[in-house]
Amino acid sequence: MQQHFDASGTVKGFANALQTLASQEDVQAILVLACDDNGWTPSAVDPCLKASHLPVLGGVFPQIAYKGANYRQGTLLVGLNSAPSIGVVEGLSAEQTQFEEALADLEATWPEDERPQTYFVVVDGLASRISAFVESLFFTFGLEHNFIGGGAGSLSFVQRPCLITPIGLKEDAALVVRLPMPSVIGVAHGWKPISDAFTVTSSERNVVKSIDWEPAAQIYARLISAHSGQLISADNFFSIAKSYPLGIARYDAELIVRDPLMMNAQGEITCVGEVPEGCRVTLLHGNPGTLMGAAACAHRQATAHLAPGAQVDLLLIDCISRVLFLDDMITHELKEVSRGQNVFGAFTLGEIANSGSDYLAFYNKTVVLGALG
Known part of the structure; x- marks a missing residue:
């Protein structure tokens, strides 16, 4: 070519x-x-x-x-x-x-x-x-x-x-x-699970509204804080979230990674690509070596x-x-x-x-x- x-x-x-x-x-x-x-x-x-x-x-x-x-x-x-x-x-x-x-x-x-x-x-x-x-x-x-x-x-x-x-x-x-x-x-992809699996209890296309009946951004922030001590907010969301994608479980196949883009005041997370309601997700993390x-x-x-x-x-x-x-x-x-x-x-x-x-x-x-x- x-x-x-x-x-x-x-x-x-x-x-x-x-x-x-x-x-x-x-x-x-x-x-x-x-x-x-x-x-x-x-x-x-x-x-x-x-x-x-x-x-x-x-x-x-x-x-x-x-x-x-x-x-x-x-x-x-x-x-x-x-x-x-x-x-x-x-x-x-x-x-x-x-x-x-x-x-x-x-x-x-x-x-x-x-x-x-x-x-x-x-x-x-x-x-x-x-x-x-x-x-x-x-x-x-x-x-x-x-x-x-x-x-x-x-x-x-x-x-x-x-x-x-x-x-x-x-x-x-x-x-x-x-x-x-x-x-x-x-x-x-090289991203590895660092949390238990949770259920997406409410979503609309690429917007995750709740996970395990809790505002999605709230549980997402708590998991990141437990892993790294970082406090994520709407202002610094993307700079931290780039290191913490979500993984959607698939039967007998590698996780599909979803990239969180932003959060809003209602506790919703917007991702690149849909996150189906009812699917199981985990928090992922990686390092240069795994990537x-x-x-x-x-x-x-x-x-x-x-x-x-x-x-x-x-x-x-x-x-x-x-x-x-x-x-x-x-x-x-x-x-x-x-x-x-x-x-x-x-x-x-x-x-x-x-x-x-x-x-x-x-x-x-x-x-x-x-x-x-």
Whole structure:
């Protein structure tokens, strides 16, 4: 895959790189991973997307990864050698949006293709029905093919256009791309339970209202105080909560991590992704060692099929809260996932993945690595 990195992050730099990459004979579509700090707006970017003679797809993320480093500003363009099938599902937070119906309609417009497929999915990471959408992906497409992707958006937690589509920037939507290429997916997180399991007794989508009939923020604060002595409040919530995610129990599978974003005066906690009422949750914690171990595990899973010395492109979907937790040590995590391979990708607001046979799920604070082609 041909790659072009524009460190400026400007719309002009993007337009020039787009023109250069689109002129290459073997490029059939262009994947774009852009940083939120670029400050792109639909009025500035949409003309470039609509004018391109090749389909352009991707997202605007808190940060991106390229050649062993993480960037807060810049744009990475990746030339795809095969033409993908592309669809957009809008109204990702709307209760009336029928995801399975929308996905079935989308699939019906795509040509039949017997080649191995990988589905690349980007969602607005601040939408409130992401898990319901991912569940509909499973019911529509099954587990015969691999899925990889994540949540676009901003660490300001203000929802704005963040999906890059051939028809322009979109918000509160999902981009679904069928790539005609095989893949192997690795998924790991490294967060460990430090509490007993509790029951979510009241929740609404991604807002946890009560746990064991107690205001969710109250029990969450008490557990953190018992573990670390820190007193969490609405003012310092995110700076402390980044080290203490919630884990949702699954039968015979690794915990799904949920990233708490904020609390309110009513004692409710807003997370990235839904937390179902009635599910069992535990408080999780980790350290740089356990997170590095998870990154190495994801690399082993994704590259287990490779012959010694073989090279492959690795698409990294890594949670932005791992960057916030690890700080400068994120470069060590990037070394663990690359191990000499070409790694590029995005730091996201939630991750989407399965391995072709395991659960398809929306994760938080997790490393997803896909070996493509």
